[in-house]
Amino acid sequence: MTSVTFPEQLINGYRAFLQGRLRAEQDRYRELAQSGQSPEVMVIGCCDSRCSPEVIFNARPGELFVVRNIANLVPPYAPDTQAHGVSAALEFGVMALKVKHIVVLGHAQCGGIRAFAEDAEPLTPGDFIGNWMKLMAPAAEKIGPRGSRSMAEYLTLLEQENIALSLDNLMTFPRLRAIVERGGIALYGAYFGVATGQLSVRDPVTGKFTQVAAEDYAQLFAQPRF
Numbered sequence: 001m002t003s004v005t006f007p008e009q010l011i012n013g014y015r016a017f018l019q020g021r022l023r024a025e026q027d028r029y030r031e032l033a034q035s036g037q038s039p040e041v042m043v044i045g046c047c048d049s050r051c052s053p054e055v056i057f058n059a060r061p062g063e064l065f066v067v068r069n070i071a072n073l074v075p076p077y078a079p080d081t082q083a084h085g086v087s088a089a090l091e092f093g094v095m096a097l098k099v100k101h102i103v104v105l106g107h108a109q110c111g112g113i114r115a116f117a118e119d120a121e122p123l124t125p126g127d128f129i130g131n132w133m134k135l136m137a138p139a140a141e142k143i144g145p146r147g148s149r150s151m152a153e154y155l156t157l158l159e160q161e162n163i164a165l166s167l168d169n170l171m172t173f174p175r176l177r178a179i180v181e182r183g184g185i186a187l188y189g190a191y192f193g194v195a196t197g198q199l200s201v202r203d204p205v206t207g208k209f210t211q212v213a214a215e216d217y218a219q220l221f222a223q224p225r226f
């Protein structure tokens with residue numbers, strides 16, 4: 001008999017899932033297993049362990065179709081012989097699941113973006129990360145050099161411009177572009193403040209990010225502590 005060791009933290013987490021979410025959602029899981037998933041929202045987020053879209057949006061099973069990668073990047077359309085993870089997920093989300101909304105979810109304190117901004121040494125000898133982060137170059141070009149801006153200010157700008165870049169790159173996929181242009185799919189940019197818990201959404205005209213559910217947020221922190 002072989003014994004498999006599995007991280008205790010995960011087993012305990014699974015136990016909590018059994019008692020909590022599975023107990024509450026078992027019918028929904030069964031239903032989804034039979035009928036298949038049909039999420040209306042696709043999220044393209046960062047791998048960062050603090051930015052789980054399902055947690056931030058309090059999503060139930062079957063509600064979000066999620067693809068995550070370092071710095072929530074969407075590479076431009078490139079129909080070559082390479083394997084493209086994001087493009088494959090997009091194709092499935094758009095063509096098979098027929099999602100109605102695509103959200104690019106960026107965040108504060110993004111390690112990938114900081115590495116790019118600081119021009120850090122590649123983190124791995126194979127340098128997958130360095131090559132991947134090069135996709136961000138057009139966003140950095142757009143906001144220009146750091147100049148007199150503080151590093152924090154510059155990083156926020158870059159994180160937010162990077163979301164705009166991913167949105168632009170989504171429009172390089174011809175079929176997706178056609179669907180967006182006829183109103184079948186809406187694209188959004190959103191930004192999560194890890195330290196604050198604030199969520200902001202990008203105005204497609206001005207490019208500015210504005211906090212959503214600001215009143216709820218303000219109320220939460222206005223309550224007396226005792």
Ligand SMILES: [Zn+2]
Pocket residue numbers: 046047048070071072107109110111112113
């Ligand atoms: Zn990140």
